[in-house]
Amino acid sequence: MERKRILAVNTGTHTSKPNIHPSIIRLEHVGKDFTTESGKRIAVLDDINLDIKTGQLVTVVGATGTGKTTLLNLIASICKADQGRITLNKTLNICNEIAYVFQHYTLLPWQNVLKNVAFGLQLRKIPIRQRNDDAMKLIDKVGLAGFEKAYPHELSGGMRQRAAIAQALAIKPKLLLMDEPFGSLDDTTRTELQRMLIDLHRQTQTTTIFVTHNIDEAIILADRIVVLAQRPAVIQQDITIDLPRPRNRTSRQFTDIYLKIRNMITTKEVIE
Amino acid sequence: MPLVLLIAWQLAAMRLDAPWLLPLPSRILEQFCHPLRSHFSSGSLASNTIISLLRVSIGFTLAAVVGVCFGLFAGSIKPVRNLFEPILEILRPLCPIAWLPFAIAVFKLKTLPNLLGIEYSRTIFDQVQLGMIFVIFIGGFFPVFINTVDGVSGVRQNLILLGKTLGASKVQIFVRIHLPAAMPQILTGLRQGLGLCWFVIIAAEMMVGADSGIGYLLMYAADNSAMDVVIVCMLIIGAVGAAMNHLMRRCMHRYVSWKGKEF
Ligand SMILES: Nc1ncnc2c1ncn2[C@@H]1O[C@H](COP(=O)(O)OP(=O)(O)OP(=O)(O)O)[C@@H](O)[C@H]1O
Numbered sequence: 001m002e003r004k005r006i007l008a009v010n011t012g013t014h015t016s017k018p019n020i021h022p023s024i025i026r027l028e029h030v031g032k033d034f035t036t037e038s039g040k041r042i043a044v045l046d047d048i049n050l051d052i053k054t055g056q057l058v059t060v061v062g063a064t065g066t067g068k069t070t071l072l073n074l075i076a077s078i079c080k081a082d083q084g085r086i087t088l089n090k091t092l093n094i095c096n097e098i099a100y101v102f103q104h105y106t107l108l109p110w111q112n113v114l115k116n117v118a119f120g121l122q123l124r125k126i127p128i129r130q131r132n133d134d135a136m137k138l139i140d141k142v143g144l145a146g147f148e149k150a151y152p153h154e155l156s157g158g159m160r161q162r163a164a165i166a167q168a169l170a171i172k173p174k175l176l177l178m179d180e181p182f183g184s185l186d187d188t189t190r191t192e193l194q195r196m197l198i199d200l201h202r203q204t205q206t207t208t209i210f211v212t213h214n215i216d217e218a219i220i221l222a223d224r225i226v227v228l229a230q231r232p233a234v235i236q237q238d239i240t241i242d243l244p245r246p247r248n249r250t251s252r253q254f255t256d257i258y259l260k261i262r263n264m265i266t267t268k269e270v271i272e
Numbered sequence: 273m274p275l276v277l278l279i280a281w282q283l284a285a286m287r288l289d290a291p292w293l294l295p296l297p298s299r300i301l302e303q304f305c306h307p308l309r310s311h312f313s314s315g316s317l318a319s320n321t322i323i324s325l326l327r328v329s330i331g332f333t334l335a336a337v338v339g340v341c342f343g344l345f346a347g348s349i350k351p352v353r354n355l356f357e358p359i360l361e362i363l364r365p366l367c368p369i370a371w372l373p374f375a376i377a378v379f380k381l382k383t384l385p386n387l388l389g390i391e392y393s394r395t396i397f398d399q400v401q402l403g404m405i406f407v408i409f410i411g412g413f414f415p416v417f418i419n420t421v422d423g424v425s426g427v428r429q430n431l432i433l434l435g436k437t438l439g440a441s442k443v444q445i446f447v448r449i450h451l452p453a454a455m456p457q458i459l460t461g462l463r464q465g466l467g468l469c470w471f472v473i474i475a476a477e478m479m480v481g482a483d484s485g486i487g488y489l490l491m492y493a494a495d496n497s498a499m500d501v502v503i504v505c506m507l508i509i510g511a512v513g514a515a516m517n518h519l520m521r522r523c524m525h526r527y528v529s530w531k532g533k534e535f
């Protein structure tokens with residue numbers, strides 16, 4: 001019960017501006033259970049309330065196994081919620097305006113980067129000329145110029161991730177879901193891709209929900225951070241970040257937020 | 273190494289001096305040099321090989337088309353798969369040759385031109401008996417079908433989800449995800465199927481009732497103690513089988529080189 005009260009409070013470091021943006025997706029009292037192979041029922045998500053505004057870049061942090069991927073799957077309607085309701089903005093077409101960059105990045109192994117990036121456009125029957133042009137622009141944007149003819153298995157992990165992001169962006173989604181996309185990358189590449197993502201977000205203003213267990217990454221990227229507590233996951237904190245960009249990891253405000261989130265996640269674990 | 277073997281063979285053949293058991297390698301070579309010479313009025317090496325190849329290509333094509341189509345159908349629709357699985361599981365372990373008497377009983381000695389209402393076409397197609405085609409079909413069908421089903425139904429879930437989230441319709445998911453993802457396994461099935469077809473036709477031609485084909489020539493030569501022709505036939509059968517396998521491998525390498533390199 002106490003948890004529920006916490007989530008209603010928006011503990012922004014600064015008073016948030018009056019929000020003129022309409023919400024693109026709203027989750028009300030959403031819960032999700034799984035039945036394991038052995039027949040045990042576990043509640044993974046419990047009473048999740050989220051209201052994502054158009055154009056926001058929201059990051060979701062939480063320890064591993066809390067249900068972050070499950071949350072994105074619900075939003076992408078890959079699986080159904082057991083309790084509660086998920087409402088999409090009327091202008092949002094569920095089957096082709098939500099793009100999802102999976103945790104285990106997926107590219108079609110039988111097609112090269114160009115065709116992979118253009119895949120969504122091909123499904124929309126966009127003429128080959130135009131879709132190749134669009135794809136080439138995106139490939140350039142994510143820094144893969146020169147690799148458009150390479151196959152996924154010929155790319156490094158970071159390059160595959162760039163390709164997967166370009167593939168998702170190609171369909172010009174209104175909502176972009178990203179599940180720990182930089183999880184397996186080294187620090188330098190990670191920082192570089194974070195910068196790229198911030199740039200892309202500034203240019204396209206695509207509403208983005210970005211899942212990570214890296215607190216630092218969450219603060220660097222986010223307009224707003226949602227902290228998930230563990231098992232069953234509830235929203236423990238919902239923080240609006242309006243630090244100026246580019247953000248300085250060593251600034252006082254940054255480290256304050258960092259510590260606050262870290263304490264939240266770790267105390268939770270100790271209690272478990 | 274092959275040279276040593278050849279010399280050993282030559283020596284052994286000379287010592288034995290029994291060409292009906294172990295002919296001289298030079299005899300074999302000589303036979304190879306005259307592929308068009310008729311043996312025991314049963315046709316030449318070349319003509320019999322061509323007859324066998326023709327039978328296999330017709331039977332295998334049939335098996336490939338039916339196996340792939342049916343496999344795609346059953347692989348993508350679970351109820352269909354469940355319906356046919358028990359039946360196929362009973363029929364599959366049955367050796368294709370065991371079907372031959374049944375096939376001959378059903379098709380008599382009807383040939384391909386007969387099917388088109390022509391009694392006797394005076395072409396090589398008169399040697400294409402429907403019964404033979406049937407057993408080749410049986411031999412080739414199962415590997416093709418089973419591999420296609422496995423390939424289509426075993427596509428990685430996240431590739432399907434990728435298609436779905438990028439807005440693919442059901443048909444698009446099938447054509448753009450299932451089909452290419454299953455391609456390596458379909459080709460594996462075709463390769464196995466072709467190999468088995470070649471096995472089956474040779475065996476079928478060696479059975480009573482056959483009157484042409486490389487397997488028939490081999491059997492006939494053996495009955496006439498012409499071991500040199502027998503060995504030449506064996507070498508041809510082996511070489512053709514190897515060539516088919518090599519061709520299919522090349523094909524796989526060319527079209528599905530991504531297989532096994534996914535991450
Ligand atoms: N299909 C499933 N069947 C049963 N349990 C599941 C299933 N999917 C997820 N779970 C359970 O739900 C919990 C949350 O899983 P989820 O993948 O959402 O975690 P996560 O927060 O994304 O973790 P990570 O950071 O490691 O990716 C896990 O503990 C897992 O055991």
Ligand SMILES: [Mg+2]
Binds near residue numbers: 068179
């Ligand atoms: Mg996850």
